[in-house]
Amino acid sequence: MLKQTTTRERVTQLTHEIKSHSEPFRRIVDQVSQVLVGQEKLVHRMLVGLLANGHLLIEGVPGLAKTTAVASLAKAINTGFQRLQFTPDLLPADLVGTQVYRPQDQTFVVQKGPIFSNLILADEINRAPAKVQSALLEAMQERQVTIGGETFPLDNPFLVMATQNPVEQEGTYRLPEAQTDRFMLKVIVDYPNRDEELQILERMSKTAAKFDVQPVTSPAEILAARELVDQIYVDSKVKNYVVDLVMATRNPESYGMNLSEFIQFGGSPRATINLTLAAKANAFLAGRGYVTPADVKEIALDVLRHRVMVTYEAEAEERTSESIVMEILNHVQAP
Structure with missing residues (x-):
C-alpha cells in the first residue's frame, strides 16, 4: 500500500511538471497552424x-x-x-x-x-x-x-x-x-x-503568400521535455497491452485470430519499444504523467502499419498491413 501511495504521489508531481513543460508544444501547434490547414x-x-x-x-x-x-x-x-x-x-x-x-x-x-x-x-x-x-x-x-x-x-x-x-x-x-x-x-x-x-484557397491563393512562423521554444527545452517523457509512468497492465498488440502481429492464433496466412513478418522488439515511447510522448502532450491504454491505441496504427509485412495471399485478397493492424487493435482487449 505504501508503494502504491508513493507511485501515485510521484505521478501527481510529474503531471504538474509536465503541464508546465508541455506549454511550449501547444505554442508550436499554434504557430504551425497559422501556415497549415487541416493537418x-x-x-x-x-x-x-x-x-x-x-x-x-x-x-x-x-x-x-x-x-x-x-x-x-x-x-x-x-x-x-x-x-x-x-x-x-x-x-x-x-x-x-x-x-x-x-x-x-x-x-x-x-x-x-x-x-x-x-x-x-x-x-x-x-x-x-x-x-x-x-x-x-x-x-x-x-x-x-x-x-x-x-x-x-x-x-x-x-x-x-x-x-x-x-x-x-x-x-x-x-x-x-x-x-x-x-x-x-x-x-x-x-x-x-x-x-x-x-x-486553403482563401489563405494561399496569392502570388506571394507568406506566413511568418515565430520561434516559441528551443532545442534545450525539447531535451528537457524528453527527460520528463522518460519518467512517465507506465502501469504493468498497459505494458502487457503493448506486448500483446505486438505479439498478435507475430502469432495471431494465440489471440484467436485467423491471420497467419496474411502475415509474413510481424513487429520486431523495436516495435514494442517504439510503441511504448510514442505512447509516453502522447501522454506528455496531453499533460499527463502516466500512460493510458487510449494513448497506446491512438498511436499504435502509425507505429505498426509499416512493420507488418503481408503475404501474397493477403495481396490477392486486397488485405493491407493497415487493415490487419486495425483488426488486431479491435480484437485485442485493452485493460
Missing part, C-alpha cells in the same frame, strides 16, 4: 517523434504541405533545418559530406554534408539508391556519420522526416525492411475536406 494529426505525430527521439516516414501525394509542415516546425523550435531532395543520381557524399584535398597544406579536410543539422526532411526518400539509403540508415540509428574513417556525432535533437509518394513508382527504389523499421512512425497524409480546402 492536426501530422503536426501531432511530428511532436511525438520529436519527444520520443524517433524518426517519421510521411506518405502522401504531392501538394499536401508535407515539406511546409517540417519547415514550419523547425522555425517554431528555432533550430537547424535541411531539406534533401533525393534523386536516383544522389551519392552518399552529397548527404554526409566528404574529404576535400587542400593543395596548399597537402592535407585532406572534412567537409560536412547537409545531414549535420537538427531537422532533416528527406524528400522522396524512395528515389535514392541503396548506398544513399544505407548512409542515412547509420545517421538515423547511430546518430553519427563516418567520413573517411573518422566518426562525427550528429547534433541533438536530430530528427529525420522522410516523405514518399505512394502513387508514382517509376524511378523509385523500394525501402528495405531494415530501413522502414528504423522509422518510429509512418504517417499517412490524406486530402483535406471541403471546408479545409476552401480555407
Whole structure:
C-alpha cells in the first residue's frame, strides 16, 4: 500500500511538471497552424517523434504541405533545418559530406554534408539508391556519420522526416525492411475536406503568400521535455497491452485470430519499444504523467502499419498491413 501511495504521489508531481513543460508544444501547434490547414494529426505525430527521439516516414501525394509542415516546425523550435531532395543520381557524399584535398597544406579536410543539422526532411526518400539509403540508415540509428574513417556525432535533437509518394513508382527504389523499421512512425497524409480546402484557397491563393512562423521554444527545452517523457509512468497492465498488440502481429492464433496466412513478418522488439515511447510522448502532450491504454491505441496504427509485412495471399485478397493492424487493435482487449 505504501508503494502504491508513493507511485501515485510521484505521478501527481510529474503531471504538474509536465503541464508546465508541455506549454511550449501547444505554442508550436499554434504557430504551425497559422501556415497549415487541416493537418492536426501530422503536426501531432511530428511532436511525438520529436519527444520520443524517433524518426517519421510521411506518405502522401504531392501538394499536401508535407515539406511546409517540417519547415514550419523547425522555425517554431528555432533550430537547424535541411531539406534533401533525393534523386536516383544522389551519392552518399552529397548527404554526409566528404574529404576535400587542400593543395596548399597537402592535407585532406572534412567537409560536412547537409545531414549535420537538427531537422532533416528527406524528400522522396524512395528515389535514392541503396548506398544513399544505407548512409542515412547509420545517421538515423547511430546518430553519427563516418567520413573517411573518422566518426562525427550528429547534433541533438536530430530528427529525420522522410516523405514518399505512394502513387508514382517509376524511378523509385523500394525501402528495405531494415530501413522502414528504423522509422518510429509512418504517417499517412490524406486530402483535406471541403471546408479545409476552401480555407486553403482563401489563405494561399496569392502570388506571394507568406506566413511568418515565430520561434516559441528551443532545442534545450525539447531535451528537457524528453527527460520528463522518460519518467512517465507506465502501469504493468498497459505494458502487457503493448506486448500483446505486438505479439498478435507475430502469432495471431494465440489471440484467436485467423491471420497467419496474411502475415509474413510481424513487429520486431523495436516495435514494442517504439510503441511504448510514442505512447509516453502522447501522454506528455496531453499533460499527463502516466500512460493510458487510449494513448497506446491512438498511436499504435502509425507505429505498426509499416512493420507488418503481408503475404501474397493477403495481396490477392486486397488485405493491407493497415487493415490487419486495425483488426488486431479491435480484437485485442485493452485493460
